[in-house]
Amino acid sequence: MAGTNKTDKIDWLGYGFIAIPVMAIVIFLFYPAALAIFGTLFHQRPEGGVGLDFSSYVFFFTDPYSLANLFRTLWTTIAALVLIIAVNLPIALYMRFTKGWLAALIQGLALFPMFVPGIIICYALIRYLGPNGWLQSLLASIGFTHYASPITTPWGPVIGLIWDGMPMTLLILISGLSTISDASIEAAKDVGASRLRLFRSIILPQISHSILIVSALNFLGFFGQVLMPFMLGPTNPEMMGPFMLRTFVSVRDPLQAATQATITFLICSLAGLVYIRSLAARKEER
Numbered sequence: 001m002a003g004t005n006k007t008d009k010i011d012w013l014g015y016g017f018i019a020i021p022v023m024a025i026v027i028f029l030f031y032p033a034a035l036a037i038f039g040t041l042f043h044q045r046p047e048g049g050v051g052l053d054f055s056s057y058v059f060f061f062t063d064p065y066s067l068a069n070l071f072r073t074l075w076t077t078i079a080a081l082v083l084i085i086a087v088n089l090p091i092a093l094y095m096r097f098t099k100g101w102l103a104a105l106i107q108g109l110a111l112f113p114m115f116v117p118g119i120i121i122c123y124a125l126i127r128y129l130g131p132n133g134w135l136q137s138l139l140a141s142i143g144f145t146h147y148a149s150p151i152t153t154p155w156g157p158v159i160g161l162i163w164d165g166m167p168m169t170l171l172i173l174i175s176g177l178s179t180i181s182d183a184s185i186e187a188a189k190d191v192g193a194s195r196l197r198l199f200r201s202i203i204l205p206q207i208s209h210s211i212l213i214v215s216a217l218n219f220l221g222f223f224g225q226v227l228m229p230f231m232l233g234p235t236n237p238e239m240m241g242p243f244m245l246r247t248f249v250s251v252r253d254p255l256q257a258a259t260q261a262t263i264t265f266l267i268c269s270l271a272g273l274v275y276i277r278s279l280a281a282r283k284e285e286r
Helices: 001-043 057-064 064-098 101-113 118-129 132-139 153-176 182-190 195-206 208-223 226-233 240-249 254-285
Strands: 041-045 048-052
Touching: 001 041, 001 254, 057 064, 057 254, 064 101, 064 153, 064 240, 101 153, 101 195, 118 132, 118 153, 118 226, 153 208, 153 226, 182 195, 195 208, 208 254, 226 240, 240 254
Parallel strands: none
Antiparallel strands: 041 048
16 A cells, blocks of 8 residues: 555656646647637627638638748748758768768758857848859859849748758757667678668668658748748748738738638648657657
8 A cells, every 4th residue: 555655646746747837838839829729710700790700711712822822831841841851861871870070070060050040040141142142242253143042032941941950850860870770781781782772771761750750840840930931032922921920910910810820730730740640650669
């Protein structure tokens, strides 16, 4: 009985420790989000009275500008997601299987954006890649005068998102690669496996969870990004982050802004579901 009572006390103590952060999440995250979603469905009707009304969603999905912004957000997110993995995976492979000062230098340069605020990243990209920026001046000095700046084009936010998301992506990929034993690589080399075969048959299957996790996390971060698209991207069409901000602050339409936020939340929740399922599958494997 004494042992049972002690176990019960430890369990209650554990519940007490997790109660505070759980309550904070419920009060400051779930409750306001639920109110916003509820407000998009039940609000004042034009004919009077409060009731179930899908007019704000009907407007969004029938408004060409809103749909163009949604498609631009999906395009930017997917393009940045594909490119950030394509850029960081070779770097992670090099850092995993190469030792020396050059690998350490590359790691430091790749992780440097982690310590730089996003606003500074945007300013640096504008000064370097923007019209009359350093790159254009450098190219002009060698006679190339046909430079077209990607800033304020659809590729501007893609470049900024890749730079900003590189450190987290690289760390997760390196963590996944660290679980691959050197013995398995050496054994495959001994039987004549090529580098492509090593990557396809040994490395890629073992880091598939890491790629899935980094894809889900980057999707969540890219889709709802405000700063990068606002400073580096075009204004028509625009991504959902600046679109929601402008609708709420400039247009002063909180209902439509909440509708845009709800649609964004539902799309991002799919990536969140993929992330959670990946973690659960990895836990079962272990």
